[in-house]
Amino acid sequence: MMKTSADTNVHHLQPLSSTIRFIAYGVHGFLDEIVFTALWQLVFEAFDPRLIGYTSLYSFIIYGTGSFIIERLYLRLQEKDVPCIVRVFIYTLIAYAVELSSGLVLRQFDACPWDYSDRSLNFMGLITLTYAPGWALLGYWQEVFSGFLLSLRQPVKIKQN
Structure with a gap:
C-alpha cells in the first residue's frame, strides 16, 4: 500500500512563536499610538474632528520590545500572586523605562519622533508623568492581550516515518 502525504503528516497544536507574538505586539502598539495621538488631538489640544493619528516606524520595535518584556513579567508575577494594582504599577515603570x-x-x-519638553512633569523631554494614567491602562x-496571545495555538506538521 502506498503512503500519502496525509499518512506521513500529523498536525499538532503548539503555542504561537515568540516571533509571531513580537510582531502582534508591535502592530498592536503601532495602532495604539495612532489612536492615542488622534484622540489626544481631539480632546486635549486642537479639537481636531478629523481624528488624524500619527506614529513612527520605530514604535513597532519599541512597543514590540516593551510588550514582550511585560508578557514575560506578567507570567512571573501571576505565578507569585502579585496583586493587579502592583502589576500595573510595575508595567507602567517598564513603559517609562522603555520609552526613556x-x-x-x-x-x-x-x-x-517625540519631544515632551512642552509638557509638565517631563524628564529630558523623553517621558512625562502626564501620560501615567494612559500607560497604566x-x-x-x-x-489581557498577552493572555489572549499565549492562549492561541497554531498547527504544526509532524512528519512520521
Whole structure:
C-alpha cells in the first residue's frame, strides 16, 4: 500500500512563536499610538474632528520590545500572586523605562519622533508623568492581550516515518 502525504503528516497544536507574538505586539502598539495621538488631538489640544493619528516606524520595535518584556513579567508575577494594582504599577515603570531608553538611543541619531519638553512633569523631554494614567491602562490591557496571545495555538506538521 502506498503512503500519502496525509499518512506521513500529523498536525499538532503548539503555542504561537515568540516571533509571531513580537510582531502582534508591535502592530498592536503601532495602532495604539495612532489612536492615542488622534484622540489626544481631539480632546486635549486642537479639537481636531478629523481624528488624524500619527506614529513612527520605530514604535513597532519599541512597543514590540516593551510588550514582550511585560508578557514575560506578567507570567512571573501571576505565578507569585502579585496583586493587579502592583502589576500595573510595575508595567507602567517598564513603559517609562522603555520609552526613556529608546528615546535616548534615537536621540543619538537625531531620530526620536517625540519631544515632551512642552509638557509638565517631563524628564529630558523623553517621558512625562502626564501620560501615567494612559500607560497604566495600557499595562493592564497588555496583560489581557498577552493572555489572549499565549492562549492561541497554531498547527504544526509532524512528519512520521
